Amino acid sequence: MKRSGLSGEIALLVRNLVIVFSHAFFTSCSIIQRQH
Structure with missing residues (x-):
């Protein structure tokens, strides 16, 4: 249980x-x- 929860996090x-970097990339x- 701990392992699957950690991988999910x-x-x-x-x-x-990825979302933050792609957003910053498109903005720049x-x-x-x-x-x-």
């Missing part, structure tokens, strides 16, 4: 990190395009 963390891309 890790999966949620990874998913949140749009800012760079605006400056040009």
Whole structure:
């Protein structure tokens, strides 16, 4: 039980990190395009 719960938490963390990084990436891309 502990193991599956931990893997579930890790999966949620990874998913949140991916969402945050992709959002920051697209935001920086749009800012760079605006400056040009």
